[in-house]
Amino acid sequence: MSGNTHSKEDRRTAYILVGIxxxxxxxxxxxxxxxxxxxxSAVSTAASALTIIAAVIGVWAAAYLGRGLTxxxxxxxxTELVTAGPYRIVRHPIYTAVFIWAIGSTLGSGNALKIGVLVLLIALFLYKSRWxxxxxxxxxxxxxAYMERSGRFLPFVG
Known part of the structure; x- marks a missing residue:
C-alpha cells in the first residue's frame, strides 16, 4: 500500500457517505x-433466511478484512489489499450483505415506505462503491486487475 494520506475533502466525503x-x-x-x-409465512421465512444469509456474509467479510475493517x-x-475469502468473489461483500438484509427486512415488513429506502440505499452503495x-x-x-476478475456486489457483475 502506498500510504494513507487522505485529503480533508476525501475524509469529509467519507463521513457524509457513512452518515447517509x-x-x-x-x-x-x-x-x-x-x-x-x-x-x-413463506415470505416471512424467506425474509428471515435472507437476514441469516446476510449476517453470515457480513461476518465472513469482516473477518477477512481484520484490521482493515473501518x-x-x-x-x-x-493493511494490504484483501482478495481472499468473500473478496475473491466480489469486491464489496459487506455491501452485498447489507443489500440482502435490506431486501429481507423490506419483504417481511409490509411497509411500502421501506421500498423507497431500499432504492435509496442501493443508489447510495452504487455511488459509494465507485467513490x-x-x-x-x-x-x-x-x-x-482485481476489479477485472471480481464482481462489484455480485459474482461476475460489474
Whole structure:
C-alpha cells in the first residue's frame, strides 16, 4: 500500500457517505410493520433466511478484512489489499450483505415506505462503491486487475 494520506475533502466525503448510509439503515430498522401487504409465512421465512444469509456474509467479510475493517470507505494505511475469502468473489461483500438484509427486512415488513429506502440505499452503495474504488485504486497497485476478475456486489457483475 502506498500510504494513507487522505485529503480533508476525501475524509469529509467519507463521513457524509457513512452518515447517509446510517440514516437509511436506521430508517429500515425503525419503520414499523406496514399494512401495504401481508407477509405470508413463506415470505416471512424467506425474509428471515435472507437476514441469516446476510449476517453470515457480513461476518465472513469482516473477518477477512481484520484490521482493515473501518467505518469509513477509505483504505487503512496499515493493511494490504484483501482478495481472499468473500473478496475473491466480489469486491464489496459487506455491501452485498447489507443489500440482502435490506431486501429481507423490506419483504417481511409490509411497509411500502421501506421500498423507497431500499432504492435509496442501493443508489447510495452504487455511488459509494465507485467513490471507494477510486480511493482503493490510488492506494493499491493491483486494484485495477482485481476489479477485472471480481464482481462489484455480485459474482461476475460489474
Amino acid at each position: 448510509q446510517a440514516v437509511l439503515i436506521i430508517g429500515l430498522i425503525m419503520f414499523p410493520a406496514g399494512t401495504n401487504w401481508r407477509a405470508t 467505518p469509513l470507505p477509505l483504505p487503512n494505511g496499515s 471507494e474504488e477510486r480511493q482503493l485504486a490510488a492506494s493499491f497497485d493491483g486494484y485495477a
